[in-house]
Amino acid sequence: MTSERFDPSSADVRWQAAWDAAQTFRADDASPRPRSYVLEMFPYPSGRIHIGHVRNYTMGDVLARYKRMQGFEVLHPMGWDSFGMPAENAAMEQGVHPGGWTRANIKAMTAQLKRLGFSFDWSRELSTCEPEYYGHEQSLFLDLYAAGLVTRKESAVNWDPVDMTVLANEQVIDGRGWRSGALVEKRKLSQWFLKITQFADELLDGLGALKNWPDKVRLMQENWIGKSQGLQFTFWSADRATEVEVFTTRPDTIFGASFVAIAADHPIAQGLAAGDPAVADFIAECRKGGTTAAEIETQEKLGFDTGIRLVHPFDPAIELPLYIANFVLMDYGTGAVFGCPAHDQRDIDFARKYGLPVTRVVADGDLTDPVFVGDEAYTGPGALVNSRFLDGMDVEAAKAEVIARAEQSQWGRGTTVWRLRDWGVSRQRYWGTPIPFIHCGDCGVVPVPKDQLPVVLPEDVDFSVPGNPLERHPTWKHVDCPNCGKAATRETDTLDTFVNSSWYFLRFASQPADRPFDPEVIKQWLPVEQYIGGIEHAILHLLYARFWTRALAHIGLIDVKEPFASLFTQGMVTHETYSRVDPGNGQVVYFSPSEIEKRAVPASPEQAPHETPSGIATSGVDVTVALTGMGIGVAQGSVSPEIAIPVTGQAMKVEQGRVTKVFKRGTDEELNAGRVIKMSKSKKNVVDPDDIIAQYGADAVRWFMLSDSPPERDLPWSEAGIEGCGRFVQRLWRIASGNPQAAADAASNPALHKLMHRTIAGVGADIEALQFNKAVAKLYELAGGIEKAAPSAEKIAAIAVLPRLASPMMPHLAEEMYHALGGTGLVAEAAWPDVDPAALVDDEVTIAIQVLGKLRDTVTVAKGLPREELEALALASEKVQRALDGKAVKKVIVVPDRLVNLVA
RNA sequence: GCGGACGUGGCGGAAUGGUAGACGCCGGGGACUUAAAAUCCCCUGAGCCUUGCUCGUGUGGGUUCGAGUCCCACCGUCCGCACCA
Numbered sequence: 008m009t010s011e012r013f014d015p016s017s018a019d020v021r022w023q024a025a026w027d028a029a030q031t032f033r034a035d036d037a038s039p040r041p042r043s044y045v046l047e048m049f050p051y052p053s054g055r056i057h058i059g060h061v062r063n064y065t066m067g068d069v070l071a072r073y074k075r076m077q078g079f080e081v082l083h084p085m086g087w088d089s090f091g092m093p094a095e096n097a098a099m100e101q102g103v104h105p106g107g108w109t110r111a112n113i114k115a116m117t118a119q120l121k122r123l124g125f126s127f128d129w130s131r132e133l134s135t136c137e138p139e140y141y142g143h144e145q146s147l148f149l150d151l152y153a154a155g156l157v158t159r160k161e162s163a164v165n166w167d168p169v170d171m172t173v174l175a176n177e178q179v180i181d182g183r184g185w186r187s188g189a190l191v192e193k194r195k196l197s198q199w200f201l202k203i204t205q206f207a208d209e210l211l212d213g214l215g216a217l218k219n220w221p222d223k224v225r226l227m228q229e230n231w232i233g234k235s236q237g238l239q240f241t242f243w244s245a246d247r248a249t250e251v252e253v254f255t256t257r258p259d260t261i262f263g264a265s266f267v268a269i270a271a272d273h274p275i276a277q278g279l280a281a282g283d284p285a286v287a288d289f290i291a292e293c294r295k296g297g298t299t300a301a302e303i304e305t306q307e308k309l310g311f312d313t314g315i316r317l318v319h320p321f322d323p324a325i326e327l328p329l330y331i332a333n334f335v336l337m338d339y340g341t342g343a344v345f346g347c348p349a350h351d352q353r354d355i356d357f358a359r360k361y362g363l364p365v366t367r368v369v370a371d372g373d374l375t376d377p378v379f380v381g382d383e384a385y386t387g388p389g390a391l392v393n394s395r396f397l398d399g400m401d402v403e404a405a406k407a408e409v410i411a412r413a414e415q416s417q418w419g420r421g422t423t424v425w426r427l428r429d430w431g432v433s434r435q436r437y438w439g440t441p442i443p444f445i446h447c448g449d450c451g452v453v454p455v456p457k458d459q460l461p462v463v464l465p466e467d468v469d470f471s472v473p474g475n476p477l478e479r480h481p482t483w484k485h486v487d488c489p490n491c492g493k494a495a496t497r498e499t500d501t502l503d504t505f506v507n508s509s510w511y512f513l514r515f516a517s518q519p520a521d522r523p524f525d526p527e528v529i530k531q532w533l534p535v536e537q538y539i540g541g542i543e544h545a546i547l548h549l550l551y552a553r554f555w556t557r558a559l560a561h562i563g564l565i566d567v568k569e570p571f572a573s574l575f576t577q578g579m580v581t582h583e584t585y586s587r588v589d590p591g592n593g594q595v596v597y598f599s600p601s602e603i604e605k606r607a608v609p610a611s612p613e614q615a616p617h618e619t620p621s622g623i624a625t626s627g628v629d630v631t632v633a634l635t636g637m638g639i640g641v642a643q644g645s646v647s648p649e650i651a652i653p654v655t656g657q658a659m660k661v662e663q664g665r666v667t668k669v670f671k672r673g674t675d676e677e678l679n680a681g682r683v684i685k686m687s688k689s690k691k692n693v694v695d696p697d698d699i700i701a702q703y704g705a706d707a708v709r710w711f712m713l714s715d716s717p718p719e720r721d722l723p724w725s726e727a728g729i730e731g732c733g734r735f736v737q738r739l740w741r742i743a744s745g746n747p748q749a750a751a752d753a754a755s756n757p758a759l760h761k762l763m764h765r766t767i768a769g770v771g772a773d774i775e776a777l778q779f780n781k782a783v784a785k786l787y788e789l790a791g792g793i794e795k796a797a798p799s800a801e802k803i804a805a806i807a808v809l810p811r812l813a814s815p816m817m818p819h820l821a822e823e824m825y826h827a828l829g830g831t832g833l834v835a836e837a838a839w840p841d842v843d844p845a846a847l848v849d850d851e852v853t854i855a856i857q858v859l860g861k862l863r864d865t866v867t868v869a870k871g872l873p874r875e876e877l878e879a880l881a882l883a884s885e886k887v888q889r890a891l892d893g894k895a896v897k898k899v900i901v902v903p904d905r906l907v908n909l910v911a
Numbered sequence: 912g913c914g915g916a917c918g919u920g921g922c923g924g925a926a927u928g929g930u931a932g933a934c935g936c937c938g939g940g941g942a943c944u945u946a947a948a949a950u951c952c953c954c955u956g957a958g959c960c961u962u963g964c965u966c967g968u969g970u971g972g973g974u975u976c977g978a979g980u981c982c983c984a985c986c987g988u989c990c991g992c993a994c995c996a
Contacts, residue, residue: 222915226915230991230992231992253996254995268996334994338995343996347996714935715923716923722923725922728936732935734949735935737950780923781933783934785934788933788934791934794951853930857930857976859977860976860978898976900977905929909976
């Protein structure tokens, strides 16, 4: 019972229902099978599934399905990272409730995901905005608080005085709120922090064990944590009235010091400013500087000599001027440094500008002259010079010596400074996890008792006025103090949404109603065997999740320390862009590539004004791209003339097949074929997954996501590419439905037998290595091999194995093929085919014969032929003799079963 | 500026130091068809004096019997960080 064509529109839903009915993808905690936890980063419910999600989840799905076929009990869950700002923005813009908006989005996106046939265990679906999730998060937060890992401290935030809200750094544009346009103020607020710095060392050391993480991500985290070892010590003025604590990673260069500099925000600078308007002016000048990358780069080094002189710790006779400098950061180290211009580029820039001494203390080869020439600091290795007792030591020895002496004389100590800050988790926002604390006039900050959890976010809130709706809710924040019973108020800050995503992988593994998770169940699933997501989460999300896992292990709730054994960061899905500068207002207008089709039209109206564009390129006529005229003065919805762009970039208007106008290059009407970039609404180059599933079926879309580009690189979307995938789906279907009867006397086909087993082994290895593009190529080869083969038992066997090989990637088609071939049950539950190791061994090999490293001939011989025979065969070749041209062979390189290279 | 990745046909890309361009897309030719779609077959890096030869993996050097692959320098593209003491 087979139809001519595979019809995804009926097959997809049919098999999705079958998997559902059989509970195929339900992970069983009680299963005797070994465990495999495959996880993709869960999405924010923005409204629509993006093609990038499709790529991400397809990769995870292939691995999860393959692992299941390999006999693993697979946990492959899906859920929603559903707290966050877009819901509040929608509430303000559209007058809807954040919860309603979010839940409607989840519903729509769930339907989209189901259309793709992903093998998710939907019974474990979770949504972080529901009390069933965030209530447990509050409980964990209280546990961390009890363990001393949560603190409250004053911290500066970006405050938008019009919207009455705190802004993230990314929301501050040119010093103004992105929505209100109001000048942003720095405000000090008492905020909640998680003590991630307490785990800085562990988080850094732990990276070393994450062998299956991309080096790039480990390096980014390492830099983010930013460990620096050095010496912290105090400079005093001769009269002991001023002391400046500095930190340096180069204590060895202490005899090259020529100034001390403090940040504009440093207490000493602030103190001086109070009594001296000139200092105050200078500090104001420093603050003016922008904070963007480009501004910092071009910013000049500025300094202000305070007039204060500090004495050198090793010799009171040496005095150093104390400057206030704009390049010193208050929030790193101690907010003060000593400058050694000869060996630090920043310091030499500063010293040259203010005429300070530049003394060489590390020899650059034979250069030992104390007078340092030039404007480029020497930061390389060398021996200490001009440094008294340090002379002759190498840099490392000198560092150790200075630290030892400082500690002995008690004016300094060896120390470690981190770039990593404690994690501020307070958000003055409505749509987040309420922080479970109560402020009492008498008792201070009191944790909400666990039996009163969850602290539920009220739904009846008002977004018509700016500010945090929790603040002005009539009843919500008013509670009695759990401690003394007096009237008190709830904390109205909510948790950073990164907290939600810092432990969701635990809740997926185990979700009892009465506690966050069951440690015994966690033990059998964690760590996640393979985590897949975007590189944009290389630092924050992945660092926070690692921290939470360690913190929970630290307080004994779990005993896994690293949540993700392997990490894979996939590339983006890109698409071409088309744009044009609108001559009217000078703004760039984008056109959707979906409106573009290739066709030939005359290159100019002059050339052939009445030619009808045909589908055929003829010589002398440019191949052009025709674009319907959305956005070029044509009202949407009307019948548009077309805009055609020849490959050279010149655009023309085509009406009813006639070129009526040319948008000349170099004029203000030029139309540009832009770069291939990430899909984005504003560039009008998005492709909606629903549209392409409807057109080609889920399997073709999945297959495209895996084809061609290596998964870590960007994948360029193309219409031709997805069409090719659709064709391959049909091709496989024809193979399976073609009824390949082997004639009784048909010759056997050992080559196909080998190809089949090579493919089974290769596809499996490629999937495990996440090299899906290679697995795809191997399946194409097997399909081609089967099609070319004459009827034989091997051909029947190869066809029979095809559904199982295709199942992880094209699950709906695979089920259909499996049943067409008489399979019972579900191929999704079938075992991955066995490999015959004997079939992987070739008994014949092709030997390359080279002369002087250049290929001259090949011979096919039995495997394992001895060297002498290979050599003789090589010399017997006519082509080789011609290449040798009578020259004597001086040397023969033989690589058995591979090649012979004759050196003449 | 610092750190990292990458550079192979018209395009996406294959290639444990050992036959460069697997596989796919595009393109060309043919078969089938009244015709089209679909499908199938063949060709498809460049050049040439075409039984074959020469050149060819960003550029220039090097190591090697042999380099897309290893080393050095440079050019270009992309990404991350950013005055971190």
